[in-house]
Amino acid sequence: MRRIFTTGSAALVLAFIYLPLLTIIWYSFSAESVNSFPIKAYSLEWYKVMANDESLLRAVGNSLRVAFFSTVIALFIGVPATFALHKFDFIGKKLLERIVLMPITLPGIVTGVAMLSFFPKIGVELSLVAVGIGHITFLLAIVVTQLLSRFKRLDPNLEQAAYDLGATPLTTFFTVIIPNIRTAIIGAALLCLVLSMDEIPVTFFLIARDNTLPIEIYGMMRRGITPEVNAISTLIFLATIVILILSLRFSRKTND
Amino acid sequence: MTTAYSNRAKAFLLLPMVVWLIAFLLLPYVFIFAQSLMKSDAFGNVVVEFTAESYIKIFTSKLYYATLLKTLMMSCLVAVSCVIISLPLCYFIAFKVQSESRKTMLYTLIVLPFWVSYIVRAYSWKIILGQFGILNGFLLTTGLITEPLEIILYSDFATIICLVYILTPFVAIPMYTALEQIPKSLVEAAKDLGAGSLTTFFRIIIPLGLPGIISGATFALVLTMGDFLAPILLGGPNTLFISNIVQNLFGTSNDKPLGSAVGIVILALIVLVLEVSTYFEKKYSSFKSS
Numbered sequence: 195m196r197r198i199f200t201t202g203s204a205a206l207v208l209a210f211i212y213l214p215l216l217t218i219i220w221y222s223f224s225a226e227s228v229n230s231f232p233i234k235a236y237s238l239e240w241y242k243v244m245a246n247d248e249s250l251l252r253a254v255g256n257s258l259r260v261a262f263f264s265t266v267i268a269l270f271i272g273v274p275a276t277f278a279l280h281k282f283d284f285i286g287k288k289l290l291e292r293i294v295l296m297p298i299t300l301p302g303i304v305t306g307v308a309m310l311s312f313f314p315k316i317g318v319e320l321s322l323v324a325v326g327i328g329h330i331t332f333l334l335a336i337v338v339t340q341l342l343s344r345f346k347r348l349d350p351n352l353e354q355a356a357y358d359l360g361a362t363p364l365t366t367f368f369t370v371i372i373p374n375i376r377t378a379i380i381g382a383a384l385l386c387l388v389l390s391m392d393e394i395p396v397t398f399f400l401i402a403r404d405n406t407l408p409i410e411i412y413g414m415m416r417r418g419i420t421p422e423v424n425a426i427s428t429l430i431f432l433a434t435i436v437i438l439i440l441s442l443r444f445s446r447k448t449n450d
Numbered sequence: 451m452t453t454a455y456s457n458r459a460k461a462f463l464l465l466p467m468v469v470w471l472i473a474f475l476l477l478p479y480v481f482i483f484a485q486s487l488m489k490s491d492a493f494g495n496v497v498v499e500f501t502a503e504s505y506i507k508i509f510t511s512k513l514y515y516a517t518l519l520k521t522l523m524m525s526c527l528v529a530v531s532c533v534i535i536s537l538p539l540c541y542f543i544a545f546k547v548q549s550e551s552r553k554t555m556l557y558t559l560i561v562l563p564f565w566v567s568y569i570v571r572a573y574s575w576k577i578i579l580g581q582f583g584i585l586n587g588f589l590l591t592t593g594l595i596t597e598p599l600e601i602i603l604y605s606d607f608a609t610i611i612c613l614v615y616i617l618t619p620f621v622a623i624p625m626y627t628a629l630e631q632i633p634k635s636l637v638e639a640a641k642d643l644g645a646g647s648l649t650t651f652f653r654i655i656i657p658l659g660l661p662g663i664i665s666g667a668t669f670a671l672v673l674t675m676g677d678f679l680a681p682i683l684l685g686g687p688n689t690l691f692i693s694n695i696v697q698n699l700f701g702t703s704n705d706k707p708l709g710s711a712v713g714i715v716i717l718a719l720i721v722l723v724l725e726v727s728t729y730f731e732k733k734y735s736s737f738k739s740s
Contacts, residue, residue: 200542207536308479311481
């Protein structure tokens with residue numbers, strides 16, 4: 195009896211987590227123009243509408259570009275710095291570790307309005323470039339947290355062997371250390387891509403005319419519900435699952 | 451022993467990130483702090499003149515302090531709801547599932563929604579709670595109501611459900627980690643000494659899992675305090691969170707100094723919440739995490 199109660203309540207919670215997502219997928223195949231219950235006819239109509247929605251497709255392109263460039267730059271800046279955080283002691287290290295986490299511990303809206311106020315003062319006008327700079331700033335926090343634990347598990351003998359064979363520290367970093375943590379880097383990169391594609395609070399304030407995908411969907415929802423959102427949401431959901439499975443694969447390999 | 455890195459090599463590795471964080475993170479924060487101490491003229495231009503006017507306004511004008519209080523209360527409600535919802539599932543996976551592979555699978559099921567787009571998850575509740583949505587449709591077919599309820603969507607209630615839904619994984623992840631760390635032998639010892647399931651749950655599992663529960667609840671609390679989207683997307687005309695005020699002050703109302711001041715007050719509150727929570731997490735942690 196008690197067993198049924200425990201299992202039942204756990205199942206209910208899982209249902210609470212997944213039914214809303216399944217609802218979107220189910221409704222994306224509705225043929226109707228409002229999200230009404232019960233659905234009377236099914237079709238792929240809304241997928242067609244979506245595939246022909248130019249501003250939506252542009253937003254997808256914008257999001258992919260911002261996510262790609264932000265991730266690459268965040269890795270270029272973040273990976274060497276994470277290694278330094280792991281390796282050296284220096285004045286202000288604790289402070290730096292706290293500062294780098296600020297964009298994920300403090301609310302996005304405050305970071306957003308702070309950047310909105312400050313960026314134009316240093317010549318960064320509101321645009322996708324500003325959005326990218328905003329994204330890189332919080333992706334650095336992801337890169338550092340994801341990779342710091344990986345560096346700690348790296349065998350120090352590898353590095354020592356490279357020095358003994360005459361490699362300079364920088365050569366060692368690029369030819370020994372980086373290749374050895376590559377799966378962790380790929381895992382972190384995938385997470386960065388997903389987070390950048392989803393980001394709203396900072397993007398909301400830094401955007402000019404070119405929308406990113408979540409902002410475009412936000413706009414569609416504000417203008418009134420169109421079932422087109424069901425179709426695009428379903429695709430986003432599926433893409434997230436694929437990326438998540440990939441990133442789990444990579445992080446599992448890292449643990450070996 | 452390791453080869454010493456030259457200072458130049460160290461700078462090469464570290465400096466780009468330090469410079470980036472100063473230019474694009476610290477300076478913007480310093481800037482809005484300075485801006486919060488200025489005032490704006492009738493056209494919304496920021497006047498460089500130091501004054502505490504904005505802060506005085508926040509704590510004397512009802513719109514601001516009442517909204518702040520309401521947001522705090524809503525945040526607590528969301529945090530507590532997330533804890534209540536996560537607890538049975540985390541308990542189930544940590545103590546009732548025996549096979550490791552099933553544990554991993556169920557844990558992945560908790561983590562997965564964490565990565566699914568915020569906007570998609572918020573949107574799902576529009577379908578469910580909408581005027582012609584599933585909930586209304588269901589209630590109509592069962593005959594519990596005769597006309598669709600309009601008040602479900604666009605209300606405080608809808609906003610809270612949506613936030614609880616979105617933030618549950620944030621609470622469940624640290625909670626599960628904490629429950630999983632509790633030695634099973636302790637639970638068995640309690641049972642051997644004659645404690646019933648409920649006694650074991652409330653006197654062994656909850657106290658030992660408390661650090662994880664506190665840390666999860668803090669996530670939910672802090673993220674609700676900073677949320678401005680759920681109230682816009684699902685809230686009614688009166689659903690106004692403190693972050694919506696910031697958004698309006700930087701948008702249509704165009705009073706950046708006041709907006710900055712409200713932002714700084716939110717920051718201060720959040721830092722306070724985080725400090726208090728860290729204090730309690732440490733106080734109640736019985737096992738040093740390795």
